[in-house]
Amino acid sequence: MFTIIKSNQLKRLYSASEQLTVAQSQISNALRFIKAIQEGNLTLAYPGLKDDKTDFPQQADSLACSLMQMREQMKAIALQENQRKWASEGLAYFTDILRDQQNNASLYDILLASLVKYIGANQGSLFVVDIEQNRPAQFLRQVACYAYDRKKYTEQTIQIGEGLVGQCYLEAESIHLTDIPANYISITSGLGDANPRSLVLIPFKLNEQVLAIVELASFNLFYSYQIEFIEKLGESIASSISSNRVHQQTQQLLLQSQQQTEELKAQQEELKQNLEELAASQEEVRRREIESQNLLLAFQTVTNTFASIEFDMQGNILEANENFLLAMGYRSEEIRGKHHRIFVDPLYAQSADYIQFWQNLQNGNVFMGQVVRYSKDQQSIWMQVSYAPVKDRDGKYTKVIKLANDITRQKELEIFSQQQVEELRAQEEELRQNMEELVSTQEEIERQSKQLHALSAAVNSTLATIEFDRNGYVISANDNFLHLMGYTLSQIQGKHHRILVNPDYRQTKEYTQFWEELRQGVAQVGEVERITYAGECMLLNASYTPVFDLENTVVRIIKFAQKVTAFSSQS
Template identity: 35%
Template sequence: MVNKDRLRAYILTTMGYVLGIALLANSALVIYLYYLQRMSDEDRNRAEIAERYIQTLRTNAVYADFIAREAMIFNDDRTINRYEETVGDVSKAFDSLTYNLRKYGFNETLLGRLEISVSDALKNHRQFLDSFLYPDSAAARPSLATFTSAFDAVQRDFSLIEAYINQIKSDKSGSGWLWLAVLLQLVLLLCVPVAFGLPRSVLRLRRRLVNLNRAIDESNRKYVFDSLEEVNLEDEEAVRTRLLNNLRQAATFIQEVARKNYDVRWEGMNDTNRDVNRDNIAGELIQMRELMKKVKEEDDIRMWMTEGLSKFGAIIQKNQHDMQSLGDAFLSSVVKYLDAKIGGLFIIEEEEEEPYLELKACYAYERKKFITQKVGIGQGLVGQTFLERQTVHLREVPAGYATISSTLGEADPRSLVLVPLIANDKIEGILELASLNDFKPHHIEFLEKVGESLAASLISVRSSERMRILLQNAQQQAEEVRAQEEEMRQNMEELEATQEQMHRQVNELNQLRHELEVEKYLFSALMNNIPEAIYFKDRDSRFIRVSKHLATHFGKEPEDLLGKSDFDFQDEVHAREALEDEQQIMRTRLPKVDFVEREILKDGSEFYVSTTKMPLVDAHGEVVGTFGISRDVTTLKRAEMELREMQEKSRARISELEARLAEAERKLAEAKGN
């Protein structure tokens, strides 16, 4: 019994010691666990704070990069102001991040790398911003490749810091959980309160992570793109990937638009979420794409209209002298230019009592049609359009309206437009076109503009034709009046001739006769007394007047030479040369002045004369013959020939004497040698 009591006491004592030791161990473990828990909470809080600063800086950096690309495209004050504010936010967020990370003893190597990459990015942004704020400065604007390189460096350093933070969180939280598991194995009683405290810590951490992910996802939806699809906010990787994908898609979208690819689509954008994304980046980019696409379409239309107006202006200018050629050329060109199938040009005719519209030109299915058609004012669509003076556009052509069909089996036109040709508030006709395709508003505007030019040209052509007809009539009437006036003048001269008029006419006639006799006397005195040979010839080189000296040279009287040529007095060779010279002078109108020629008469006598020949021009400037003057230089020519002959003989004599002198010198030399 005693032994049992001792054993029980020993067991209780042992159990007491064990309990005391357990209590002491439990107390020590609780204190140690509390210390570890506190340190773990502080590390996690610091890591979470660092993550928030990094996320804020990363979001601002991404947004600054996007706004820079947007400023590069739009270059407006609103975008530049947003860009300046964003660059300031990035600088402030970066200063806060570096201050807190150094405060908590963060890895200095990673922090230094981040400082370098962010400083380079900020430098590029400030240099890019200055190029907009101070456009006159010499600073160069960074290229898109420079921005992309700096942005990738910042993103890489962010990823390294985030990996380092995750490692800290993992190491601290894993150690706490390990000691908690050992404590649970040693003392279950002490693990109960810890078990109640640990889930609350995990739940609090998870709640903070969810709130951060919710803020990132809401910013992504609000500022970038909202697909209306839900994401698991507890999955940090999914939230981050969604944001980065949207930003990459924005950058790709901008690049495609910059390459003028206006058909690029934003993946995920549909009619369901289009209104939700109207004011965020995706919506703004789509609106920008549509605006640039619209601007390009308007530029294409403007260029199309400018080229068309220039082309048809040239056609009108080229054919403005004939109404039929103008209508045919204009209509065939406008049908081809607008890809229409049928075209008709109706011109107003007002010559008759009842004005009507006449089909002046018709072009259908790439061929000119020879159709005669007259339309009364107010009849049918053409006549009604003429009355209303307004363009008519029908998107459905009435059945049977197009009476011209295609021989190739093409479909009938489905769209019709009738344009009044108005210039200076006067309508000149109707231009009618039918097409398989609908006429666009700029087509109709173009037709109205070229129609106005055509109407002005039709007015000019019509006026020219009327003036031509009036001129012909006036000329005919003037001829008739002149004939009547001539007849009346003759009658009046016969009826009203008086003695005074006859006396005056006789005096005038006598005066003219006297002047003519004086001129004739002077000319005859010149021709009979001048010691030179002067002649006048007609176009056949026959004499029509000669001086007495020339007639004496041929042994004839001046009257004997009239109507004759050089062939009658000289040998045929000289006569042929003289004829050719005179014909050339008449053709070229170039005289031959003071040249010496040889003449051989038919009796064999030879003469040399210095001759000047010139074209004979009448009062109308027409060449009617030639005239010339010759001077006998036979004595001078023969003296010149004798002198040349004497010079030749002298040169021969000198040559002979030089030969003899050389022979004598040779013989003298031989004699001396002997």
């Protein structure tokens, strides 16, 4: 039996067969393409389709176009993930350098060389802001210069506002140039000199104060994620620079103390020649010994305290924290709206220096140094201060933030020590005539030497710190904190803050509110009870400070703490 097929039916059958073959081919191509993507191959071209994402909508195979668009999205996601991983590994890498090389004289060279290599730049320079005591910043000093895997031995100072580096300091914002001015900088290789293709200058800031500026040049363009990485790294480097300055100041104090000790020992050898003259001066030496002991006992209770106050640009008080109010003896309502001059000597308040002081702040200059201020009862207080003008989003200076530490006791000790030295020098001729007094004097000098060494060690002490993410999980902690609480870093890293508090307190609304306010950016300061690894309850003077990102979102919490007292308790 035969079936008669008409020609038009036959044509339709052939057409259907061809369409089926094309569909099978497309499915086969799609399966191979999907399998390649599953195996991580994001560069494979789709058979018969141009690898041009701008032409996808015009190409016939919609399934292939969809798969290609999916591949492009996966490539973009993979690129973003690689950038985040690169930045995270870089921060960890440089954190290790800052920790391991903190006291290395070549720290700046090591940091710059590592940064140039990690970013893939061709050369770079690091400038540190030179700040003299009681004076605003005067210039930026080049502390490291690196190019083509070699340290360059150059010295350079740049005035504030001079060139791109000086302007970067004034604006406190990053500068990225792809159109480099002629003769601004050149990169030398075996083939000759050439201008770089991209130049970036990034300020390293701590508490909105610029402490250093890095300048990097490259034949390749700098990407935004690289610049953001350097800006975030700059916070850690600026903190390290600030710590180095404190360390250097402490070393200078220690050196001065050692030099004075050596001078006193030289005098001892001379005074030992005639011990008969010591009897007449024994009573005076005993009196001085008691005074020195009492003064040193008073200084044993000194701890680092943080006080802050805010002013408008005319010097009128906006607000102050409890530490400042306690230090100055005021209540908040007594000083709000008053002028800064209520804290200074009346004669100084009318002087040209005081007027110039506020004009410098209004011009955006930071002031750091040691100053005398007067409390409500007109008691003079020595303070280590930092006045920092703050800009709003429009770049206009709107207020001045002052951070202060009460160093009155330290200054009194310095003055007392200087007076002691001067008195000893004045009595030198008299003591030579009566050498019998030297035995007791020798003992007194040895006591004073030990006391000065003890004082230097106290000045060199540092705070215990621990860092949390915005949800309260531990990121890192320094050795002082780990030693204080009895933990190792591996025992607390990644754990929640609640392991450090009393179990009953963890369940309270107060503890929940404590972390909610931190996530909202509200700092928490005061005395708190925390539980050590051994289960003991310890009283700490603590400050929990939120850290914000560029979008003003809290990204982590830093806690500064000092032990107030400790007592045993069963947790």
